[in-house]
Amino acid sequence: MNLNRLGISLAHLLPPELSNKLSLEGLKLLYNLGLLSSMSNQGFQNSTGDQILNLNFPNKIGVAGGLDKNADYFHVLGKLGFGFVEVGTFTLKPQSGNPKPRVHRFTKEKNIVNSLGFNNVGVYQGLKNVERNKLSFDGVLGISIGKSKETKTINAYKDYLHLIDYVHDQADYIAINISSPNTENLRDLSSESYFRDLIEKIMNKKDQLNGGFSQTKPFILKISPDESKENLEKILMSCLEFKVDGIILNNSSIEHDKKFKGGISGNYIKKLSEDNLTFAKQICGDEISLISSGGIMTKEDVAKRINLGADLVQLYSGFIFYGTDLLKSSLEI
Numbered sequence: 361m362n363l364n365r366l367g368i369s370l371a372h373l374l375p376p377e378l379s380n381k382l383s384l385e386g387l388k389l390l391y392n393l394g395l396l397s398s399m400s401n402q403g404f405q406n407s408t409g410d411q412i413l414n415l416n417f418p419n420k421i422g423v424a425g426g427l428d429k430n431a432d433y434f435h436v437l438g439k440l441g442f443g444f445v446e447v448g449t450f451t452l453k454p455q456s457g458n459p460k461p462r463v464h465r466f467t468k469e470k471n472i473v474n475s476l477g478f479n480n481v482g483v484y485q486g487l488k489n490v491e492r493n494k495l496s497f498d499g500v501l502g503i504s505i506g507k508s509k510e511t512k513t514i515n516a517y518k519d520y521l522h523l524i525d526y527v528h529d530q531a532d533y534i535a536i537n538i539s540s541p542n543t544e545n546l547r548d549l550s551s552e553s554y555f556r557d558l559i560e561k562i563m564n565k566k567d568q569l570n571g572g573f574s575q576t577k578p579f580i581l582k583i584s585p586d587e588s589k590e591n592l593e594k595i596l597m598s599c600l601e602f603k604v605d606g607i608i609l610n611n612s613s614i615e616h617d618k619k620f621k622g623g624i625s626g627n628y629i630k631k632l633s634e635d636n637l638t639f640a641k642q643i644c645g646d647e648i649s650l651i652s653s654g655g656i657m658t659k660e661d662v663a664k665r666i667n668l669g670a671d672l673v674q675l676y677s678g679f680i681f682y683g684t685d686l687l688k689s690s691l692e693i
């Protein structure tokens with residue numbers, strides 16, 4: 361058994377939330393001791409890099425939002441070989457999230473159900489962590505932002521506009537998360553009555569930060585896999601209209617048969633994510649960069665998403681279940 365598989369087997373003996381934290385702490389310890397390079401995939405990295413969203417990605421494989429909620433580990437994940445890491449999701453103030461247990465792992469089927477609810481240290485502390493760890497990070501850094509639990513839907517845009525002001529200088533790209541299933545009413549933001557207005561306000565903000573020039577930090581929208589085709593089409597059309605730079609398809613799904621509350625990730629949403637990506641590619645063509653997330657568990661999945669039109673892919677559950685083996689094999693494609 362290799363070191364990676366041994367580590368995963370040991371970690372999976374513990375409750376999921378604790379084991380995630382300990383695994384990341386373990387990696388950080390190896391990093392601090394200078395021992396991580398032996399596990400890293402530097403040799404497999406694309407030497408020229410990929411120009412996407414006007415950014416130079418060392419490779420197309422990234423870490424999805426929520427694995428490094430507080431920006432404590434992205435430099436370590438970069439050292440492992442990931443081309444980009446999306447930290448957060450940050451809210452304006454610190455939040456403790458929903459009651460525990462709130463992460464459930466289905467090891468045989470390779471699925472995770474979580475109802476965390478944006479537990480994070482808040483954007484102020486989060487940015488301090490970003491500032492510190494960015495010094496040791498060569499990849500592309502996405503910062504994910506979301507509305508606070510107590511913010512009413514009608515005022516949600518204010519949270520996003522404030523958060524953009526906070527994170528704009530530090531982020532290489534900003535991920536606007538309107539799709540977590542674990543903050544009550546968050547997904548209302550993608551409904552017809554709110555979405556167009558919200559995205560217009562957000563993209564106007566981008567123009568203001570820009571001072572009218574077309575070059576600025578890319579704004580990327582992360583959407584839910586549970587939209588009806590009809591609404592997904594409307595969302596995508598608005599993204600085209602307001603020139604959203606990128607779309608992440610997709611977050612976890614609430615449509616599942618598990619007895620736990622929350623969104624499901626992993627194998628269960630593979631087909632859903634592939635279908636949504638295919639649909640988005642049909643509508644958006646090459647106008648908007650597409651980032652695929654959801655059920656990417658093998659290097660074949662990575663290759664398939666790229667074939668279906670993804671410019672970049674993000675791992676979460678696949679990394680939890682297969683660790684660096686998945687990253688390493690994906691970088692060999």
Ligand SMILES: Cc1cc2nc3c(=O)[nH]c(=O)nc-3n(C[C@H](O)[C@H](O)[C@H](O)COP(=O)(O)O)c2cc1C
Pocket residue numbers: 424425426427429448449463472474476478504537540582610611612624625626627629653654655656674675676677678
């Ligand atoms: C425990 C857990 C926490 C998550 N937290 C966030 C989050 O804070 N922000 C976010 O945008 N996505 C979050 N996600 C969703 C993932 O980023 C990803 O989009 C989703 O899990 C689908 O990918 P996967 O099937 O590869 O896991 C979370 C997922 C899990 C399993």
